[in-house]
Amino acid sequence: xxxxxxxKWLLLVWLAVVIIAAFFYVRPAEGFIGxxxxxxxFHVPMAWIAVLAFLVSCITSVMYLKRxxxxxxxxxxxxxxxxxxxxxxxxxxxxxxxxIMWNAYWNWDPRQTSITILLLIYAAYLALRGAxxxxxxxxxxSAVYAILAFVTVPFLVFVVPRIYWSLxxxxxxxxxxxxxxxxxxxxxxxxxxxxxxxxxxxLYTIGCRIESIRQRRRxxxx
Amino acid sequence: xxxxxxxxxxxLMIWVGLFAYVYRLDRKVSRLED
Numbered sequence: 145x146x147x148x149x150x151x152k153w154l155l156l157v158w159l160a161v162v163i164i165a166a167f168f169y170v171r172p173a174e175g176f177i178g179x180x181x182x183x184x185x186f187h188v189p190m191a192w193i194a195v196l197a198f199l200v201s202c203i204t205s206v207m208y209l210k211r212x213x214x215x216x217x218x219x220x221x222x223x224x225x226x227x228x229x230x231x232x233x234x235x236x237x238x239x240x241x242x243x244i245m246w247n248a249y250w251n252w253d254p255r256q257t258s259i260t261i262l263l264l265i266y267a268a269y270l271a272l273r274g275a276x277x278x279x280x281x282x283x284x285x286s287a288v289y290a291i292l293a294f295v296t297v298p299f300l301v302f303v304v305p306r307i308y309w310s311l312x313x314x315x316x317x318x319x320x321x322x323x324x325x326x327x328x329x330x331x332x333x334x335x336x337x338x339x340x341x342x343x344x345x346x347l348y349t350i351g352c353r354i355e356s357i358r359q360r361r362r363x364x365x366x
Numbered sequence: 367x368x369x370x371x372x373x374x375x376x377x378l379m380i381w382v383g384l385f386a387y388v389y390r391l392d393r394k395v396s397r398l399e400d
Binding site for chain 2 (some may be wrong): 152163165166168179218346347350353354357
């Protein structure tokens with residue numbers, strides 16, 4: 145069995161164990177209604193993957209502007225798409241948590257507002273790509289846009305929610321610079337972050353391969 | 367079966383289903399690349 149094949153099966157088992165641990169290895173955290181605190185093991189990794197994917201999109205966009213290699217453009221667009229997908233999932237799981245804790249799916253909390261702006265920014269990136277036919281022009285313009293879009297990420301994800309009063313629970317490293325999670329919570333959360341990162345890498349490589357095949361076929365037709 | 371067990375089973379089923387879908391897609395892409 146090849147290493148990549150073994151890693152895929154390891155990912156299956158790893159995240160299955162994380163799911164079981166998330167439900168039975170940790171107790172519900174104090175100060176949260178019912179079992180709602182367990183959502184942290186899925187919500188936080190999804191948000192982390194969104195930020196990581198937007199960062200990869202920004203880096204590969206810079207590389208495209210430097211080298212003009214179409215593969216970098218593919219990497220940037222696939223990563224931005226995955227980032228958008230995981231940001232939507234993080235927003236959805238956040239809304240489910242909000243419904244349990246505050247009896248409303250949506251209350252325009254600073255974190256909900258900032259993630260909405262982020263979703264719109266990256267949805268516009270995909271719309272921009274869809275609106276330009278010339279591949280080189282599309283790649284150049286969307287690379288510049290992806291770099292500018294990423295400039296907003298630290299502000300919208302890390303700064304804005306910490307400036308304004310928010311209902312959102314403390315993040316892993318809170319504003320006091322400490323981690324007040326129970327050790328079992330930290331273990332499961334870290335394992336989940338590793339598993340989700342593996343899933344992102346896998347989806348990212350598949351996405352890039354699909355786009356490369358698509359481009360190759362388009363060139364063959366022309 | 368408790369509610370917690372039920373939610374865990376559903377979450378596991380979603381994960382296994384997603385894995386199976388992505389795994390099949392991966393193999394299909396490999397075939398197309400050859």
